[in-house]
Amino acid sequence: MKRRSFFEKAGMLAGSVLVSSPILAGNKASGSVLKVAHITDVHIRPEENVPVRAIEWLEKVKQHQPDFFLNGGDTINDAAYQGVSRARTLEQWQAWDQFREKISDYDVFSCIGNHDPWWDVPSKEDEMYGKPYVVKRLGIPSPYYSFDKGNWHFIILDGNHEGISLGVEQMKWLENDLDSLAHGTPTLVMSHFPITSITNDLVGGQHKDHKELKDLFFKHKDKVKVCLSGHQHLLDRAWYNGVHYFCNGSLSGFWWGDGDEQSAGKQYYLETPPGYAILELFENGDVTNTYYPLP
Ligand SMILES: [Zn+2]
Numbered sequence: 555m556k557r558r559s560f561f562e563k564a565g566m567l568a569g570s571v572l573v574s575s576p577i578l579a580g581n582k583a584s585g586s587v588l589k590v591a592h593i594t595d596v597h598i599r600p601e602e603n604v605p606v607r608a609i610e611w612l613e614k615v616k617q618h619q620p621d622f623f624l625n626g627g628d629t630i631n632d633a634a635y636q637g638v639s640r641a642r643t644l645e646q647w648q649a650w651d652q653f654r655e656k657i658s659d660y661d662v663f664s665c666i667g668n669h670d671p672w673w674d675v676p677s678k679e680d681e682m683y684g685k686p687y688v689v690k691r692l693g694i695p696s697p698y699y700s701f702d703k704g705n706w707h708f709i710i711l712d713g714n715h716e717g718i719s720l721g722v723e724q725m726k727w728l729e730n731d732l733d734s735l736a737h738g739t740p741t742l743v744m745s746h747f748p749i750t751s752i753t754n755d756l757v758g759g760q761h762k763d764h765k766e767l768k769d770l771f772f773k774h775k776d777k778v779k780v781c782l783s784g785h786q787h788l789l790d791r792a793w794y795n796g797v798h799y800f801c802n803g804s805l806s807g808f809w810w811g812d813g814d815e816q817s818a819g820k821q822y823y824l825e826t827p828p829g830y831a832i833l834e835l836f837e838n839g840d841v842t843n844t845y846y847p848l849p
Contacts, residue, residue: 583836587706594625597631598646600648605653625664626785626802634671635674666697713761718760735777742781743781779797781800
């Protein structure tokens with residue numbers, strides 16, 4: 555791909571100059587095979603200059619020269635509440651298109667968030683009803699899917715089933731997907747809702763089927779190394795049975811608002827500033843996850 559080949563060239567030319575300023579360089583830490591940008595909960599909408607503000611921050615993410623983007627869902631502000639009109643849904647997706655256009659030369663692998671599907675539609679036959687339309691607007695193959703990059707495997711989940719879960723069919727698919735991998739294939743799982751989290755006690759939001767997922771990940775402990783999530787707008791990390799669980803705040807912070815009496819700073823949700831994460835994925839399955847607060 556265009557971006558990748560430029561990156562590879564830049565990497566070959568890197569030398570010691572770039573090592574000293576990693577934010578400007580496409581170079582990676584020694585042994586790292588992939589540099590990935592994780593943005594989540596963009597909650598984009600047309601008013602309050604949100605698209606311009608979001609794109610300004612996106613440019614900061616791009617300075618890291620990631621190999622590709624993971625977008626954790628709640629891409630648009632909200633189409634899921636009662637009474638959201640067709641026009642409102644469309645204008646939010648148009649704002650996303652503006653944002654996405656700025657990274658058109660990157661692959662962006664997205665999750666479906668709870669705020670993304672439009673449910674209050676006059677007819678279920680409408681082409682904009684529910685998840686299929688979100689799949690189309692995000693340019694993803696299906697609500698859940700997997701792919702390979704470098705020597706890593708990536709699994710993108712859809713937790714928008716009863717009580718925040720995968721549902722029977724997707725759980726079966728996930729079991730098969732992990733079974734089909736060669737022993738020791740390092741694997742990253744991205745979900746919108748956290749699978750295991752600290753902040754669930756504060757604000758809820760965790761996968762209801764987290765015990766089943768924990769068992770499955772333990773069965774495949776040679777593979778599953780890291781789980782990414784959003785939804786909380788809070789920065790939290792857990793480590794259990796050899797799996798890192800990174801809940802990487804949100805790009806929108808306090809949904810692009812200034813905050814409330816509980817916000818520790820402007821646009822913070824509780825103590826978490828808006829931001830994004832850069833991950834380095836190593837050949838041996840190690841991972842680093844760094845959260846960059848904004849602005
Ligand atoms: Zn959410």
